[in-house]
Amino acid sequence: MxxxxxxxxxxxxxxxxxxxxxxxxxxxxxxxxxxxxxxxxxxxxxxxxxxxxxxxxxxxxxxxxxxxxxxxxxLSGPGFTATASGPVHYRVPSADTLVHIASHQGVSAHELAHLNGVAETAEFEGGDVIHLPGQAWVCPVDHARYFNDWGFPRSGGRFHTGTDLFAPRGTPVRAPVAGLVTQVTGSAGGYQFELLGDDGNTYLGSHMDGFAASGRVTAGTVIGYVGDSGNAVGSEPHLHFQIHPDGGIPVNPYPSLLGNEC
Ligand SMILES: [Zn+2]
CATH class of the missing domain: 3.10.350.10 (LysM domain)
Incomplete structure (x- = not known):
């Protein structure tokens, strides 16, 4: 819908x-x-x-x-964090009422009803997928320096489709949300992670110095280290960070980074 x-x-x-x-x-x-x-x-x-x-x-x-x-x-400030930090998909384990699920998940029945476009008296079958409000992220790089560099021109007519998070080489890269991490190595992106987030977003990070955890991770798990690999060799170490809502086209991560106080 x-x-x-x-x-x-x-x-x-x-x-x-x-x-x-x-x-x-x-x-x-x-x-x-x-x-x-x-x-x-x-x-x-x-x-x-x-x-x-x-x-x-x-x-x-x-x-x-x-x-x-x-x-x-x-184009920034309140209202610009919704895409990246929620809502989360939740599969109802067994028949349950909205009011009961809300109390279990620590959200108000009113908010949950509004988010799903149903009445507060709604009941769900086991297996139904509903939306829960998004959770705050863990920042992908602690104390990173960054600015709104979305859309900056790049060679070959491309443009920058992420936010660069600058930090000293070797700074841990953390999973912003829980999900499934795959390690990817490419000539352009170098050591990269792809995180299929439980919040429905896909997160990508490039130019890492090396890999850490992969597979199923919780939010905050160290999944790599800041570096300059791929076509960033010799540049100031940074994590090139992208967000793809529902795995689709990338959106600007900057408002969400700000909104999550990174
Ligand atoms: Zn970048």
């Missing part, structure tokens, strides 16, 4: 969009965006790696969510 709504919203915005390229501007602030001719909410969301819903929420856009040339939109 959620995906259907998203597609409908996307299609509507697509119809409203005028031809023209949103274009990523490497100059100016990455925390605000002034709407240019030809841009739509959809194109702005895409070029900044955030969702249309996040922009709409953070800027009080309601109804058909039309943006106008010259509008200044806020």
């Amino acid at each position: 959620k995906h259907v709504l998203f597609l409908v919203a996307f299609a509507l915005v697509g119809l409203l969009a005028l031809p023209g390229s949103a274009g990523y501007s490497p100059t100016g602030s990455h925390d605000t965006h002034v709407v240019l001719p030809g841009e739509s909410l959809g194109s702005i969301a895409l070029s900044h790696g955030v969702s249309e819903d996040q922009i709409a929420l953070a800027n009080g856009l309601v109804g058909d969510k039309v943006v106008y040339i010259g509008n200044q939109l806020r």
Whole structure:
């Protein structure tokens, strides 16, 4: 249902969009965006790696969510952490009531009902999958330095689809959430991890100095060490960090890093 709504919203915005390229501007602030001719909410969301819903929420856009040339939109702060840190999928083990599950999971019945679009009196069958509110992350690199470098131009017409977390070589890299870690070695990314998070997101990290734990891990488990492997050899050691909600296209990790106080 959620995906259907998203597609409908996307299609509507697509119809409203005028031809023209949103274009990523490497100059100016990455925390605000002034709407240019030809841009739509959809194109702005895409070029900044955030969702249309996040922009709409953070800027009080309601109804058909039309943006106008010259509008200044806020692209960070409250409202920009929802994509990365939740909601979590939860499979109901056996027939149960919403009220009982809520008390067990430490959330209010009201919040749980709202998140799932059902009444507080709802009952679930064993095997039903419901949403629980997201948990705070463990920061992937302790005391990392980073800024909003999403979208920065890279060679070959590519653009930067993550956030670089700078820290001394050998600083532990931690799983931000619980999940399944696979170790990958590539010529560009060097020593990389792929984490299929229990929160439904896929997390990728590149340029590590080496691997640590893999397989099933809890949040905070050390899964590697900061380095400069792959095509980052010789650069300042950092973890290139990406988030792929539901395993799809990457979104900007910066708001979620800020939101989780990394
Ligand atoms: Zn990077």
